[in-house]
Amino acid sequence: MGTSDPGMANPSCPLHPPALPRRGFVKFLLGGGLLATFASFIYPVLRYFIPPPVANLGVDEVVAAKVGELKPNSGMIFRFGSVPGLLILEADGQTYDALSATCTHLGCTVQYRPDLREIWCPCHNGIYNLNGGNVSGPPPRPLTKFDVHVRGDEIYVSQKAEA
């Protein structure tokens, strides 16, 4: 009785100073740094398995371009409501394709590659065919394909009717 615990902090003992509040602060910073590092690794993995949802376009049909605006074997980005679309005139100079331009991997904007005659995502080298099907790379789903109608000198793009 009457003896103090040798492990207890004693403000008057130089060998056992009281815990400094800054030690807790450093632990807090280290924990936050580890958590941020973990989140930066896990986020891309989660986005791969849970790709971005297909956006509500907000419109059913838009004029994407005028006839003659595109050269054969080329593509252009147009605005389809709230999302970018990709309009392609195939090398035959007759066939138009229109698709969502948002990559199904992590949401980068895709583009038409005349040298490949395919659709390419520059972010992680994802490749789609002209129907939006996956050819190679990480994208987990095809691109959404739209309908194309030429009326007069305007090229209309609309959402495909639900099957």
Ligand code: FES
């Ligand atoms: S965002 Fe990764 S391949 Fe398109």
